[in-house]
Amino acid sequence: MIDLYTWPTPNCRKVSILLEELGLPYEAHPIDINDGAQHTPEFLAISPNNKVPAIVDRDTGIALFESGAILLYLAEKSGRFLPQDPKGKAEVTQWLMWQMGGLGPMAGQAHHFLKNNPGQAPYAEDRFRTEVARLYRVLNQRLVGRDYICDDYSIADMACWPWVSRHEWHQIDLADYPEVRAWYRRILSRDAVQKGYHVPVFANEIPAG
């Protein structure tokens, strides 16, 4: 049994989508980050960086924060969505790190400036809008001739997809990135993605691609 500490955000949805894909039993505990729940001593004992997502694996006693580390842990534990061969594994890890170090942080900053504080910092708005668009071009190019980011559907797709589901927040029109749009819709149609997206249960609808 996995305890998942979560809130309806892209980083958290990566983990609930993977848990649904794996069919692993888990219990979702909402951590309302708008109400300061990430700063309680109980939560900090699990996630000292005061951010969601985090998990505790009751089978092993392992507590983890950082969504990329959680995806790797669960993929290794289950032997799924991460290839075993060195080349395949390195490639999935590479694109997972691309999301963790690039797409996620840049899109997150774009949300902060473009959506939450428009007009406050034009230079920053332009900087993050431009960088996110560059990353979409990279992803679009990578997806030419491919159904998924690596050979098979993997944790690299599950890491990127919830961020792309917020494309309107970072002012991206998926019509400008046809390969990304086709990939987005392909993954959107998966039952586990629909279920994992709506964890915790009160989460908003998925925007159409």
Ligand SMILES: N[C@@H](CCC(=O)N[C@@H](CS)C(=O)NCC(=O)O)C(=O)O
């Ligand atoms: N690199 C971290 C980022 C986690 C993160 O930024 N979480 C946000 C929600 S998506 C959060 O908990 N924010 C609350 C806060 O910063 O106080 C990960 O991928 O897990």
